[in-house]
Amino acid sequence: MFNVRNALLAGTIALGAMLSACGSSGGDSSSGGKEVKISFLHWRGEDVEALNKIIEKFQQQNPGIKVDMQTLPSDQYQTAAAAKLTDGSAGDVFASFPGAQFEALSKAGQFADLTGADFLGRFNADLIQPGVKDGKQLAVPYQLVYNDPIYNVKLFDKYGLTPPKDWEGFLALCETLKQNGVIPIAFAGADIGPGQFMNTMVMNNEPSEDIFEKVEAGEAKLTDEWWVKTLSQIKELNDKGYFQPDALGTKDAAAGALFIQEKAAMLASGSYQLAQNAKQNPGLEQKLLAPITVAAGEAKYEGVHTSTFLLGVNSRSKHPDEARKFLDFLSGKEIASEYANATGQNVTVKDVEYSTPELKVATEWSTRKTLFQPRFTIKNADNQKAVTGSIQAVLGGSSPEEAASEAQAAVDQNLVK
Known part of the structure; x- marks a missing residue:
């Protein structure tokens, strides 16, 4: 009896160890503990080198998740992205332009709802409004651009x-x-x-x-x-x-x-x-x-800003938890700082430190009266x-x-x- 009890106890411990190993792999329940591959789709080919380094850090911290990045030319992205996203095989995490593309993709139900996610608190709340639809935060604009x-x-x-x-x-x-x-x-x-x-x-x-x-x-x-x-x-x-x-x-x-x-x-x-x-x-x-098109003293605005590169999770993703984990990682202040300084793009994450002259030039405009890009108000x-x-x-x-x-x-x- 004593030996049987010991054998049962040993079997229970071994089973627990196996389950623990599966849980630590980063995979979801459907993957059986195997490596999960998620797709990251966007248009900024010039950011690939910087993002590859960030993805490598993410994979080191999450050894059960592999990120496969794919870029499309920006002038093709508005039309080509939707087809790739539809069946969920590409773009578990994907970028969208504000305005017409965001509107079309949200109407198609392409975005998973991010409302209430903890990482949203790391962003400037005003700057991520272009990712809101019907009161829901469907995407988070990652970049702050001055279109001057x-x-x-x-x-x-x-x-x-x-x-x-x-x-x-x-x-x-x-x-x-x-x-x-x-x-x-x-x-x-x-x-x-x-x-x-x-x-x-x-x-x-x-x-x-x-x-x-x-x-x-x-x-x-x-x-x-x-x-x-x-x-x-x-x-x-x-x-x-x-x-x-x-x-x-x-x-x-x-x-x-x-x-x-x-x-x-x-x-x-x-x-x-x-x-x-x-x-x-x-x-x-x-x-x-910015060209001032009116007489001196009549200008309402000094320039134009856009919060763009809206990052969302594909509602049809087979790995939504892993996709959200990657988006959470990108939202960290240190990673956002690394991205900004490596690519020369200002970001919407709060308290990021900019070190390059180009980023400081853009940051000078943060105190000026700027208008959200008019073109992206066309839906x-x-x-x-x-x-x-x-x-x-x-x-x-x-x-x-x-x-x-x-x-x-x-x-x-x-x-x-």
Whole structure:
């Protein structure tokens, strides 16, 4: 009897040890203790090196979880990501743009609800609002971007220029640069330029922060004065030769090269580009400015900000617990600091310390009055395309009124739907 009891006790201990080993593997109950592989899908290929190091640390701390990272080009991500996410085989953790893409994916039920997660307390509550839908926190914006054009400080100093306070001053600055053989503004009209530059150009022209929401609701029109004026001013810059030749046919990389090579004094992009510029030209001294499209003293905003790179957990993920654990890890202050300083991207996590000159340039804007990016208040992707397309139309020779009318016709079609 004594021996039997000992044998049973030994068997119980051995079984407990086996269960404990399974529990410590990081796998879920369905994996049987095997290594769990989760997919991380996003568009920032330039961050892969930094993220690989962060993933390696995560895997060391969670030896039962393997993170497989996949990136898509940013200009393809809006359309290609949804197909990959649908069956849950990719993007256990995935990134989304705010605005139209977030809206579409949330309507499709693609996001798991993160409301109440402990790690949400590590973020600036105001900056993660673009990830809220119907009162639920569906995603957390990880990056804080200032969508203001970048300028070459040394070129400005050389010609005695400072960021102007009104539209006439901005035109005069551009003319001075042009007369001295410098391209005033490098503009990627073929891809990202219209979507980036429109934000600072419209911020002080629009009558209200929700004007694009009103347009989509049929309560305002793109043919109204505020958008026609914005198109007129963009056309004026192009007609006066303040963009490089063939701005409409210029892609992002080519426009960036003009700025990096110091052939252009400004680049119509945003703070997200500062680090890449510095990497390619370490002697480049950069700051941000926003064109003021109104008279001196009439500006409501100094610039534009976006909390973007919205990280969420796929509602169709087969490994939701492991996905949340990875998102929790990315939310830690030390890891967020490592990501920020390695990639040159400001983040929405609180109390992060920035060490690079480029991040400090962007941080200077944290105390200024900035508006959330107007383009991302457009919730319908077709409407967003119509708005940015009207900018391309005026670059191609259409009148502001014609371009606005065509864009409004596209919006009207979506209203009917």
